[in-house]
Amino acid sequence: MASRMVPKVNSKQGGSPCQEKQVVLLSPLGRMEISGCDKGVHEIKLPKPSLPPPGRAEPLVACEVCEGAEELPEPLQQCTAWLRAYFCEPASTGTLPLPALHHPLLLRDSFTRQVLWTLLNDVKFGEAVSYKQLADLAGNGRAARAVGGAMRSNPIPIIIPCHRVIRSSGDSGNYGGGRPMKEWLLCHERLQKEKLAQGGGCSPAPAHNHGSSA
Template sequence: MCEISSSICTSPIGLLSLTYCSKGLHFIGQIKSINDESFLPDENQTVEIQSWHGKLTMPESCLNWLRTYFHTPKKLTKTPELCPNVASEKGSFQESVWRALLDNVHFGQTITYGQLAELAGNKKAARAAGTAMLRNPFQIIVPCHRVIRSNGDIGNYSGGTRNLVKLWLLKHEKQ
């Protein structure tokens, strides 16, 4: 059982909510009120902890990774630790999809749902790969924004509620 702490931090894509334990991250994503209608990116916004609750402060490795991702991406290094209780369902296709995406699709690259399904071990499971992306609790870190449809469309980021965020992230990575 994990003892959970949480933080809210500022970022160029708005406030991020994070939950974590001593083993790593459980969740990172924009606060619920951010959607296509309320999204106001600010590429100059720094990444800083705004508040935290629990015994642990936000892991420094995660804070540094986010700062680097948004402001000096060419210096990106090792991904922050993800709690194995969340990231790992031994043998599950969902875990295989997350791992394939994290390990193979790098900053500035994109991949289709079908290609990702094949990387994860089942080339006929493009829809299941899409479901794994919808369930991804590690926004940006496990970069579901890099997964697009085979026709080049961006798909439905966060169930279609944050497509402008996905477009911003893809543009950010192409600069």
């Protein structure tokens, strides 16, 4: 279900500074803050980590833009459309373009950039890899620790799916949005992949309330 379309990275240096815009997407995980310009997405900020409420998870909330919806540059429009599809209609992400990306980490040649790009291209929806496996895929099997650093540095989570990188033991491991969020994302993808394989409908996984960004 993951999109096969590779997002563009605007590599132009110099020129006028970015006219940054921001938009807030109210997702099943909470408020996601997305920033970018007409050259590409700069960053996706996940909700702050919090523990899920006791008992059963809450029903899925609507996934919609709640702030900054007017006059968004195309990359932010594409980003919010892709994220809404990811949460609510995962099967449709394969027909949507991924937005251009415009973060300095993705513009300069480095092993971190290679790891993030490999993760985006090679680890599909509903799959998971270990840090060691991702290091192998990125061309340096001895750099599992560096892969961990790349995951912590990822400026575009979910679109660049660092939640799909787990420990060799099968433990989910750490995540910028907190372990419960990582486990929710993995469960969401696994359930949707199973439903599609069975020819079922597209009913997203139940969500925990992970709080809001400051």
